[in-house]
Amino acid sequence: MSKNNKATKIGICIVAELLIVVFSIMFIASFYGKYGSDIKTTTTFEDGVPSQKVYSCPITVKKSGNYVLSGGWGGTTFDSTPKYITGFVLRAPDDSVQMAFTAGILYFDSPIKLQKGTYKLEYHVIADLDSYNEFIRKYDVKGQDYPLNELPKIEAMKGYNGSFDMQYKINIDRSDFFYGISAVIIGMLVMTPIIIMLFIAVSTDGELKSKVDERQERVNSKAASLGFFVAVAEMVLFADYQMVVDASGARLPIQSGVIAFALVVIAICVFTTYSILHDGYFALNINKTWTIVVQAVLAVILLALGVYYIVKDEIIVEGVFTYKGVTLICGIALLYLFVIYLVKYLIDKRGENA
Amino acid sequence: MKNLKLKAARAGKDMSQDELAKQCGVSRQTINAIEKGDYNPTINLCIAICKALGKTLDELFWDDEE
Numbered sequence: 194m195s196k197n198n199k200a201t202k203i204g205i206c207i208v209a210e211l212l213i214v215v216f217s218i219m220f221i222a223s224f225y226g227k228y229g230s231d232i233k234t235t236t237t238f239e240d241g242v243p244s245q246k247v248y249s250c251p252i253t254v255k256k257s258g259n260y261v262l263s264g265g266w267g268g269t270t271f272d273s274t275p276k277y278i279t280g281f282v283l284r285a286p287d288d289s290v291q292m293a294f295t296a297g298i299l300y301f302d303s304p305i306k307l308q309k310g311t312y313k314l315e316y317h318v319i320a321d322l323d324s325y326n327e328f329i330r331k332y333d334v335k336g337q338d339y340p341l342n343e344l345p346k347i348e349a350m351k352g353y354n355g356s357f358d359m360q361y362k363i364n365i366d367r368s369d370f371f372y373g374i375s376a377v378i379i380g381m382l383v384m385t386p387i388i389i390m391l392f393i394a395v396s397t398d399g400e401l402k403s404k405v406d407e408r409q410e411r412v413n414s415k416a417a418s419l420g421f422f423v424a425v426a427e428m429v430l431f432a433d434y435q436m437v438v439d440a441s442g443a444r445l446p447i448q449s450g451v452i453a454f455a456l457v458v459i460a461i462c463v464f465t466t467y468s469i470l471h472d473g474y475f476a477l478n479i480n481k482t483w484t485i486v487v488q489a490v491l492a493v494i495l496l497a498l499g500v501y502y503i504v505k506d507e508i509i510v511e512g513v514f515t516y517k518g519v520t521l522i523c524g525i526a527l528l529y530l531f532v533i534y535l536v537k538y539l540i541d542k543r544g545e546n547a
Numbered sequence: 548m549k550n551l552k553l554k555a556a557r558a559g560k561d562m563s564q565d566e567l568a569k570q571c572g573v574s575r576q577t578i579n580a581i582e583k584g585d586y587n588p589t590i591n592l593c594i595a596i597c598k599a600l601g602k603t604l605d606e607l608f609w610d611d612e613e
Contacts, residue, residue, distance in 0.1 A: 472576035
């Protein structure tokens with residue numbers, strides 16, 4: 194590698210690192226302006242009357258501004274969806290009603306202006322039509338009434354004895370222009386250095402096509418066959434498993450799309466593992482160190498995103514592993530490849546010493 | 548079966564596996580695999596190796612025991 198070429202690569206590396214640092218700072222800053230409330234309740238009904246009619250929890254807004262409300266709620270177990278209605282009331286720090294609603298995703302009235310201070314979220318248990326009408330009137334609920342065809346369900350609560358476990362989750366996120374632009378910039382800052390680093394990793398003297406020798410071609414061909422057969426075996430097993438699950442009426446603990454994606458990732462990992470362990474993976478004209486560095490950086494970013502989603506309870510929702518876990522799967526796969534590089538390095542080292 | 552003739556010829560020319568690999572346009576691991584007898588090269592690669600080491604095919608790849 195010429196001195197000029199090396200200097201360019203080092204320069205690009207420094208710029209990429211600086212961008213990553215800026216991204217990290219902005220990523221941390223983006224948490225400022227995100228508030229959440231998560232509450233679990235157990236309501237026992239005796240003859241249709243709830244043991245507790247109102248649950249409440251505080252939510253502190255640290256900066257005045259426009260916010261978007263979003264959230265969801267439901268039974269904590271699959272079979273515990275209640276027939277009663279929950280009325281939500283957001284009270285300002287001075288106890289006045291900021292907004293009230295009875296159902297649906299809360300984007301309808303968003304964004305709303307919130308002042309700095311501690312708000313109170315109230316969850317009203319509404320188990321009969323009179324209470325429902327009273328709630329609508331008392332809190333002046335407009336435009337977000339529970340769909341009329343859903344209301345008859347409330348009749349099922351008449352004389353009901355038993356209890357429901359519920360989980361309510363409300364998020365309040367900043368909706369200012371700056372935050373929207375930040376998201377775009379963050380996206381660009383993440384993608385640009387990755388693309389640059391990938392280009393450097395796969396190119397030598399401007400050539401993009403990777404060159405492998407005859408032995409590597411043979412190794413990669415065997416690796417591809419192995420990966421293909423693993424993929425076929427996985428598909429057969431998955432189809433079998435899905436049929437059993439469908440027949441039993443059970444619910445899959447992982448979304449089908451995520452399983453399909455994971456199976457593809459496993460097949461790719463099998464291909465790559467064989468290729469790395471038999472010295473077929475790295476092309477002759479590829480920069481091995483750069484490739485490993487890029488994959489390590491990608492692994493860290495994807496794992497960080499995965500951990501972020503775990504902390505936010507977005508990967509496992511109501512006991513189901515959702516599509517947001519895809520980033521985590523990719524991160525784990527890249528980390529696994531990193532371990533394979535290490536294993537291969539140690540095997541080679543041992544061979545040299547022997 | 549190990550190809551000791553190749554290893555000896557390479558050592559005779561004071562070349563490393565990496566240097567020979569670069570001259571032949573293959574990876575160092577491929578030269579290593581040929582020397583260890585783990586890989587049978589094609590005739591094209593055999594010729595490239597012979598040219599790099601200044602030897603004939605017989606000298607490097609003919610099995611005298613046969």
